[in-house]
Amino acid sequence: GEDVEQSLFLSVREGDSSVINCTYTDSSSTYLYWYKQEPGAGLQLLTYIFSNMDMKQDQRLTVLLNKKDKHLSLRIADTQTGDSAIYFCADFPGGSHNDMRFGAGTRLTVKP
């Protein structure tokens, strides 16, 4: 099937910017999502971007989409210790719920 790939680990210092990268293979994806999972909890929708957009900004979060390279990134400005979590990228190709794919998740560790 189609894959969503992301690196498994990222470590940054408090106050720095974090950039989490994701690649996907299905060019028909209409929406792309970023979810956050804190320890012992379910996934929470952080933000999403529609496929006809290049960038979306929401406070400290910036999502960049490069459709040509099928590359999605999430930038967190001024990263805080509370941002430590697992971040999942997901795509939603073709409008079929059966096809929504999640990456394996990137574990972000923020060091004081």
Place this chain on the structure above:
Amino acid sequence: DAGITQSPRYKITETGRQVTLMCHQTWSHSYMFWYRQDLGHGLRLIYYSAAADITDKGEVPDGYVVSRSKTENFPLTLESATRSQTSVYFCASSESGEGYGYTFGSGTRLTVV
């Protein structure tokens, strides 16, 4: 309270036993899903439901059964648990088919011994 609730939170069962994981949502969302989360695999879809009495297989349905007699409930049953089904199970719901993102429960950690 409004939301999506999974029970139990933790479960230990023996190989070969039947076990049912419960999921209840209060929004009357049409779509509901069951995922399992395993290290290195992310989330994989087990089953989903588009409405009451409508269910369909996901990526990894073998060994699982679902039902949806009411919109708000979507139980997942492991008919004869195996050790490979040790995992964290997440239920999710979605308002529509337009990809607005899913709302997830807090998960059930199942251990099969």
